[in-house]
Structure formats: C-alpha cells, structure tokens
Amino acid sequence: MKKDSKLGHRPYEDVQALLTGTLFVAFGVLMFGHTSLLTGGTAGIAFLIHYATGWNFGLVFFLINLPFYGLAWKRMGPTFTYKTFAAVGLLSLFVNLLPSLISFQALSxxxxxxxxxxxxxxxxxxxxxxxxxxxxxxxxxLYLQDRFGWRAGRVQMGFDCFIVLCSFAVVSWQQVGLSVLGAVVMNQTLATNHRTGRYVTP
Structure with missing residues (x-):
C-alpha cells in the first residue's frame, strides 16, 4: 500500500503533542511527589536527589538531561533533539507550575x-x-528499539525498576514497592502501545 504523505505530523500537531504529553507526565510526577513515590529514568534520579537534598525537582531534572543531548543529536537527528529539549523544558516548567494550581486533599x-x-x-x-x-x-x-528492535517499554522497565530499587536509602520499603508498581504500569503502557512497525511515524 502506498504511504499517504498527508499522514505526516504537522507542526501544530507536534506542538499540541508536546504540550499535552508533558502535561500528562507532569501531573503523574505531581501525584508521585505528593505520596513520596519514585519513578525510573532521569526523573527517578531527580526524585532521589530531591528527596535527599530538597533541591528543586524541575531544575535537577533539566540539568541531569543535558549530557544526553549529544547522543540524541548523533543517533536520532536534530529534529528529535530539538523536540526532546523542548519536552524536557516544558516538563520542568509544568512540574514547578502545577503545585500552585492544584493540590490533593486526599490521595492514596x-x-x-x-x-x-x-x-x-x-x-x-x-x-x-x-x-x-x-x-x-x-x-x-528509543535508539535501542530503532537499532535492534528491542521494545522501548521493556528496556525502559528494566532501567526504571533498577533505579527504583536504589531508593531504599530515601523512602520506606512500602513506597519502594508502590514505586515499582508505578514503573511497571507506566512501562507496560509503552510496551503495549509502542512497537516498531505497528504505527506510521513521520
């Protein structure tokens, strides 16, 4: 079947996705932070530093990601790198902004x-x-999925669970267990819905 060139994402669609996606993630981060849970990846590392030192999560998250942009540029290209930089900046902004706009009276x-x-x-x-x-x-x-066909969600899950297990130093074992649950839920969502060749990517 001939690929329809109109399926490519338009700039305004990319902007909408960046804003919506980072807002969803920021809201999840807010829920995790309110209940002293952690996640994986650089966000998990930022949580560990935040809980241990009290430093601003958004700023720590932004700074931790700086070394990875070289790999993004080399392996994924400039467009991916620009979008990723924008997404990281938006998430850092939303994480700092949301607590002034919403709060939880009760959240298990x-x-x-x-x-x-x-x-x-x-x-x-x-x-x-x-x-x-x-x-x-x-x-x-994402590079490993593109290069070797490994599912992004499954690989991310391995990284995330390892980082969450390192959190015993700053939170209780109950919170570690729930953090692992959160990491599994998050990455299973990716593993189920993001597979090489299943969807058309521009």
Missing part, C-alpha cells in the same frame, strides 16, 4: 502509583509518536 499511594503510572506512560507515548522524548534513558531506549 496505591492510586497514585497506578494512575500516575498510566498518565506518565500515556504522556510519554504521545511524545514518542511525535519523535520526541523526555531525554535521558528515553533517548537510549
């Missing part, structure tokens, strides 16, 4: 793990579909 940690994981997985899926990511390990797992 198990619900935060599941719903937050679904939100973050869905948001990352939007970014992946538009050839963007949230930097860090997202760049690495």
């Amino acid at each position: 940690a198990p619900l935060a793990a599941v719903l937050g994981g679904l939100l973050m997985g869905s948001g990352m899926l939007m970014l992946f579909r538009h050839r963007a990511s949230l930097g860090g390990f997202n760049v690495l797992v």
Whole structure:
C-alpha cells in the first residue's frame, strides 16, 4: 500500500503533542511527589536527589538531561533533539507550575502509583509518536528499539525498576514497592502501545 504523505505530523500537531504529553507526565510526577513515590529514568534520579537534598525537582531534572543531548543529536537527528529539549523544558516548567494550581486533599499511594503510572506512560507515548522524548534513558531506549528492535517499554522497565530499587536509602520499603508498581504500569503502557512497525511515524 502506498504511504499517504498527508499522514505526516504537522507542526501544530507536534506542538499540541508536546504540550499535552508533558502535561500528562507532569501531573503523574505531581501525584508521585505528593505520596513520596519514585519513578525510573532521569526523573527517578531527580526524585532521589530531591528527596535527599530538597533541591528543586524541575531544575535537577533539566540539568541531569543535558549530557544526553549529544547522543540524541548523533543517533536520532536534530529534529528529535530539538523536540526532546523542548519536552524536557516544558516538563520542568509544568512540574514547578502545577503545585500552585492544584493540590490533593486526599490521595492514596496505591492510586497514585497506578494512575500516575498510566498518565506518565500515556504522556510519554504521545511524545514518542511525535519523535520526541523526555531525554535521558528515553533517548537510549528509543535508539535501542530503532537499532535492534528491542521494545522501548521493556528496556525502559528494566532501567526504571533498577533505579527504583536504589531508593531504599530515601523512602520506606512500602513506597519502594508502590514505586515499582508505578514503573511497571507506566512501562507496560509503552510496551503495549509502542512497537516498531505497528504505527506510521513521520
């Protein structure tokens, strides 16, 4: 079947995806932070530093991702790199902005793990579909999927679970267990819905 050139994403569609995807992820991050849960990837590392030192999560997340842009440029191209830089910047902004706009009177940690994981997985899926990511390990797992056909969600899950297990130093074992649950929910969302060759990517 001949590929329809009109299927390519238009610039305004990319902008919409970047804004919506990062907002979904930021809301999931807000739920995790409220219940002292963690996630994987560079966001998980930023959570560990935030919990241990009290440093601003958004700023730490932005700085941790800086070394990964070289790999993104070399392996994924300038367009992917620009979109990823924009997504990381938007997420850092939204994570700092949302607490002034919304608060939780009651939020159970198990619900935060599941719903937050679904939100973050869905948001990352939007970014992946538009050839963007949230930097860090997202760049690495997308490269591995493109290069070797390894499912991005499964590889990301391995990284994420390892990082979450390192969190015993800063949170309780119950929170670690729920964090692992959140990581599994998030990455299973990606593994189920983001496979090489299943969807047309511009």
